[in-house]
Amino acid sequence: MSFYSQLSRRDQKALIWGGLLMLVFVLYAMVWEPLTEKNHQLQSRIKQHQGSHQQLSQVAKRYNALKKLSSPDVKPLQGSLFAMVDKTSQQQKIKKAIKKMTPVGDSKVNIRFEGVEFNAFIKWLVGISKDYGISVERINAKRDEAGKADIQLVIKS
Numbered sequence: 706m707s708f709y710s711q712l713s714r715r716d717q718k719a720l721i722w723g724g725l726l727m728l729v730f731v732l733y734a735m736v737w738e739p740l741t742e743k744n745h746q747l748q749s750r751i752k753q754h755q756g757s758h759q760q761l762s763q764v765a766k767r768y769n770a771l772k773k774l775s776s777p778d779v780k781p782l783q784g785s786l787f788a789m790v791d792k793t794s795q796q797q798k799i800k801k802a803i804k805k806m807t808p809v810g811d812s813k814v815n816i817r818f819e820g821v822e823f824n825a826f827i828k829w830l831v832g833i834s835k836d837y838g839i840s841v842e843r844i845n846a847k848r849d850e851a852g853k854a855d856i857q858l859v860i861k862s
Contacts, residue, residue: 750753786814786862789837797829809859813842818856823848826856 709717783789787808794800802821809815818826823846833839844858 706759768771786812786839787840788834790814790816790860793829793833797825799829802826811861813861815859816857817856819856820853821856823852823854826854833860839859 709720712720741821785808787806790806791800794803799821801819802818803816804819805815807815830841834841839860839862842859842861844856846854846856846858848854
């Protein structure tokens with residue numbers, strides 16, 4: 706503090722103003738600028754996600770329209786959805802890969818496959834969709850290099 710008191714009044718004011726100016730600059734460079742940059746990045750990501758959402762909505766609408774056109778030969782579901790999954794998975798030889806199957810209400814089934822052959826699973830899924838009008842409500846799949854997959858899905862009639 707003795708250094709400051711030895712300065713002339715004019716130098717003290719210059720030092721205070723310089724310190725305040727430096728503080729403003731540091732706040733701008735360390736706080737304001739990074740916040741505005743992050744804000745611009747997030748706004749950009751929001752626009753990208755909105756575009757993706759619009760595209761997915763259009764694809765879903767088109768899928769539903771095509772599904773309605775292509776489903777006149779849908780077989781009526783005889784028995785429960787649970788039984789149909791059991792029967793058709795056995796026919797496609799993927800039943801062994803079903804590790805858990807639980808009904809969700811009257812019209813949905815939650816199924817977990819582990820180590821299922823991916824191509825056989827897709828063939829089965831397309832078949833039940835085409836033959837019985839079954840649709841996928843939610844799916845999560847992880848495929849490995851050997852063509853096997855772990856799949857969690859909810860289907861509904």
